[in-house]
Amino acid sequence: MLHYFGHLLSQYGYVVVALFMVTEGCGIPVPAETMLVTAAAFAARGRLSIAGVMLAGALGGIVGGTLGYLIGARGGLPFLRRHGSRFGVDEARLAGAQEFFRRRGGSAAFLGRFVAFLRIVVPMLAGVAHMSVGRFSAYNAAGAVAAAMAYGLLGYEFGRDLPALEHHLTLATIALLALTLVAVAAMRWRGRRRSLRVTPPLREGGP
Numbered sequence: 001m002l003h004y005f006g007h008l009l010s011q012y013g014y015v016v017v018a019l020f021m022v023t024e025g026c027g028i029p030v031p032a033e034t035m036l037v038t039a040a041a042f043a044a045r046g047r048l049s050i051a052g053v054m055l056a057g058a059l060g061g062i063v064g065g066t067l068g069y070l071i072g073a074r075g076g077l078p079f080l081r082r083h084g085s086r087f088g089v090d091e092a093r094l095a096g097a098q099e100f101f102r103r104r105g106g107s108a109a110f111l112g113r114f115v116a117f118l119r120i121v122v123p124m125l126a127g128v129a130h131m132s133v134g135r136f137s138a139y140n141a142a143g144a145v146a147a148a149m150a151y152g153l154l155g156y157e158f159g160r161d162l163p164a165l166e167h168h169l170t171l172a173t174i175a176l177l178a179l180t181l182v183a184v185a186a187m188r189w190r191g192r193r194r195s196l197r198v199t200p201p202l203r204e205g206g207p
Contacts, residue, residue, distance in 0.1 A: 025064020040155025061144030072127025
């Protein structure tokens with residue numbers, strides 16, 4: 001795969017980096033993260049500029065996330081209200097998603113930029129939940145810049161040893177996904193405990 005990406009980068013340079021990031025943000029599962037890191041490896045070998053790679057990755061991430069948000073806002077909610085029952089999504093779950101993005105949407109939009117699966121689903125879910133456009137845009141942009149810099153530096157550091165680069169990238173992705181799952185589970189647990197505390201106990205003998 002890295003060899004194929006190298007061929008694309010030789011032909012199209014920074015454009016293909018941005019295009020992969022935009023495509024992923026629109027909900028199409030392409031290996032944008034690997035493309036960004038491979039481009040940074042090219043920069044380590046003097047074939048591209050690392051600043052240009054990071055800029056292309058950041059701009060592509062911002063545009064892709066924004067498009068994903070718009071897709072979710074304009075088409076996602078009507079689709080889920082019409083067909084959501086097939087996937088176990090009802091009005092209560094939609095209301096829960098809206099509440100989650102109202103309270104935690106900024107963190108989700110920012111941290112989601114660092115994990116491939118979340119880069120695909122979080123912008124659309126934020127749109128479905130009608131998270132504030134301004135708030136989403138700010139956190140999405142900040143996350144896109146931070147992720148482009150982090151993965152760019154990773155690729156630049158290990159760019160002269162592609163097998164080591166691929167190994168470290170896999171480990172980093174697994175670690176970030178595991179941390180995200182733990183964080184989500186912890187938030188759900190805290191939410192359930194809070195709801196149990198505020199729900200009054202049932203009294204015997206009726207009201």
